[in-house]
Amino acid sequence: xxxxxxxxxDDEHDFAATLAERLCLRxxxxxxxxxxxxxxxxxxxxxxxxxxxxxxxxxxxxxxxxMTLKNVSPEVEVILLTGHMDIARSIExxxxxxxxxxxxxxxIRELTEKIDAVTAKxxxxxxxxxx
Amino acid sequence: xxxRRKLLIAFSIYMILALIPAVFxxxxxxxxxxxxxxxxxxxxxxxxxxxxxxxxxxxLLLKDRDTLQLLKKQIGxxxxxxxxxxxxxxxxxxxxxxASLREAITAYETGTLKLAENFNTEQLTINKLTDLGRRIExxxxxxxxxxxxxxxxxxxxxxxxxxxxSMDVFRQTSALIKSSPEAxxxxxxxxxxxxxxxxxxxxxxENEIRNSASIIQTYTExxxxxxxxxxxxxxxxxxxxxxxxxxxxxxxxALINARLAATIAAPIRExxxxxxxxxxxxxxxxxxxxxxxxFISLADALNLMAVKLKDTVSSLxxxxxxxxxxxxxxxxxxxxxxxxxxxxxVAHEINNPLAIINEKAGLMQDLLAISSDFEQKxxxxxxxxxxxxxxxxxxxxTHRLLGxxxxxxxxxxxxxxxxxxxxxxxxxxTDILTKAxxxxxxxxxxxxxIRSDKIQLEQVFLNLIKNAVDAVAAGGEITITxxxxxxxxxxxxxxxxxxxxxxxxxxxxxxxxxxxxxxxKGTGLGLFVSHAIVRKxxxxxxxxxxxxxxTTFTLDIPIKPTLSKxxxx
Numbered sequence: 001x002x003x004x005x006x007x008x009x010d011d012e013h014d015f016a017a018t019l020a021e022r023l024c025l026r027x028x029x030x031x032x033x034x035x036x037x038x039x040x041x042x043x044x045x046x047x048x049x050x051x052x053x054x055x056x057x058x059x060x061x062x063x064x065x066x067m068t069l070k071n072v073s074p075e076v077e078v079i080l081l082t083g084h085m086d087i088a089r090s091i092e093x094x095x096x097x098x099x100x101x102x103x104x105x106x107x108i109r110e111l112t113e114k115i116d117a118v119t120a121k122x123x124x125x126x127x128x129x130x131x
Numbered sequence: 132x133x134x135r136r137k138l139l140i141a142f143s144i145y146m147i148l149a150l151i152p153a154v155f156x157x158x159x160x161x162x163x164x165x166x167x168x169x170x171x172x173x174x175x176x177x178x179x180x181x182x183x184x185x186x187x188x189x190x191l192l193l194k195d196r197d198t199l200q201l202l203k204k205q206i207g208x209x210x211x212x213x214x215x216x217x218x219x220x221x222x223x224x225x226x227x228x229x230a231s232l233r234e235a236i237t238a239y240e241t242g243t244l245k246l247a248e249n250f251n252t253e254q255l256t257i258n259k260l261t262d263l264g265r266r267i268e269x270x271x272x273x274x275x276x277x278x279x280x281x282x283x284x285x286x287x288x289x290x291x292x293x294x295x296x297s298m299d300v301f302r303q304t305s306a307l308i309k310s311s312p313e314a315x316x317x318x319x320x321x322x323x324x325x326x327x328x329x330x331x332x333x334x335x336x337e338n339e340i341r342n343s344a345s346i347i348q349t350y351t352e353x354x355x356x357x358x359x360x361x362x363x364x365x366x367x368x369x370x371x372x373x374x375x376x377x378x379x380x381x382x383x384x385a386l387i388n389a390r391l392a393a394t395i396a397a398p399i400r401e402x403x404x405x406x407x408x409x410x411x412x413x414x415x416x417x418x419x420x421x422x423x424x425x426f427i428s429l430a431d432a433l434n435l436m437a438v439k440l441k442d443t444v445s446s447l448x449x450x451x452x453x454x455x456x457x458x459x460x461x462x463x464x465x466x467x468x469x470x471x472x473x474x475x476x477v478a479h480e481i482n483n484p485l486a487i488i489n490e491k492a493g494l495m496q497d498l499l500a501i502s503s504d505f506e507q508k509x510x511x512x513x514x515x516x517x518x519x520x521x522x523x524x525x526x527x528x529t530h531r532l533l534g535x536x537x538x539x540x541x542x543x544x545x546x547x548x549x550x551x552x553x554x555x556x557x558x559x560x561t562d563i564l565t566k567a568x569x570x571x572x573x574x575x576x577x578x579x580x581i582r583s584d585k586i587q588l589e590q591v592f593l594n595l596i597k598n599a600v601d602a603v604a605a606g607g608e609i610t611i612t613x614x615x616x617x618x619x620x621x622x623x624x625x626x627x628x629x630x631x632x633x634x635x636x637x638x639x640x641x642x643x644x645x646x647x648x649x650x651x652k653g654t655g656l657g658l659f660v661s662h663a664i665v666r667k668x669x670x671x672x673x674x675x676x677x678x679x680x681x682t683t684f685t686l687d688i689p690i691k692p693t694l695s696k697x698x699x700x
Contacts, residue, residue, distance in 0.1 A: 083478070083479045103530065105490075106489075
């Protein structure tokens, strides 16, 4: 069984790297991208199951990436990571079909449960164990 | 009475007062005019008399016919003048004196006529005497003639002197003549005697005339004087009357003026005082004016104005009070909104580094979990748990702050208050069971459906009930009551028999970051957030507490909230 591929898009490298390591420890195939511009090509290349997207990206707005992503690869699940409730609510207002968010800081179990839940729809089941 | 009528009456009185002296003056003047005629007549009489006396002297001297005619004419005029003013003269000197006057005039006239006759006789006698003398002279000679010539000289002397001594001398001298024709001499002597006698008569008549004239003079003078005195008296009376009328007009006029001025000035003074009172904001007394109709209607109008003004002032005061209240609410809302923005900003900034700390600590825990035992492993694990615990506390705070910011938005929908309370209690069941607290629910089942934000109200109930659970000791009692307050509001009471809040802290419980629970348990935001929500929803929250007995929170929730746009924005 293939591991669930998770792409973490966050310009805070320290955070993204640590989170990726923790997810790897929990048997997810986690990669990070800190440059917003590379995100779309990387998504196209590695075809992740779930994108963890921080909306506070520098250079390009996380919302723009989100919109493009939803247009290009609607099957990719996106979980927004945000410290801003306002932004989450704004996006809620955009009436996107598959949309999830989780507030920073969060418990790792909260995140893995959510990842498992959104990927379960696609018949993927991660039998990972929790640390 | 109307002022117009008063002025009219006053003017009429003035006119009448002015007319009285005018009428008096007119009457007196016309009397004077009538009285002046007799005065003129009396004056004419006097001047006629004076003319008469002048002519009398001329007549006595000339003894001629012309002067006599003039004299007669003037006597006639005197009589006519007296006839003209007979009544006045009678009044002036009386009937007796008037009769004397008429008698004197008659006597004067008679005397004058007699005198004239006497003059004629005298002339004839003198002629006769002179003729006889000349005739006797011719027949006499010698010493007799000498004596006769002496006699003739005595004759001339008699004619000039006309006294008895001259006559005596003439008689003695005439007795000396003897030789003349007896008849002529005798005639001569007789004529001389007659002449002397005429002279005597003449003297007598002149005296009589003078006496009469003096009587006439006395009377005419007294008549003129009397008439003058009458006129004087009349003038004096007229003057006095005019003076008195003038004084009366001035005094009465002044009195009327003063009275009129007072009746106008007094109401004006009252009106001025009233206006000053109203200007000072005193509406307690109404304006009462006595007197003219115009002032009474003016007072009515002013009273009406004051009533309207009072209404306007009170509605203005009310409007200002409302404005103040609204302003206070706006300021409060703005304060809360600013606080919300700041809180959200701070929370956002902290959340990212907090997430890094959280992940790092988590990773450390992960790594420790898969590493083999080493000497300090247990201690390090404990330390990392301390870190993650603190991160969790921070997260609670930031989430609450963000939640507070979020709660500034309100969604109003029909809701059942009792149902919201039940749902909240279900959520807190574990806490209540843990505390072994007893929960009494007195929910009024006939409570009307209200319009409010259910989620936000549930947040408030959650905070208040959780506080109650925290406040009570194990096995304590919590009571939740709902009831209809009035037409427009319902009430919720949340009571506990817990520790209570000291009075000095009661005033601060709705402030942010204020807690009585201790640092580990409370964030100090629960009641602050609840208070903000309650205010937003147009509701009220009150607290009563007594140390050792417990605390009761009372919520007044309107059935239909009155929210301003600013507050929901």
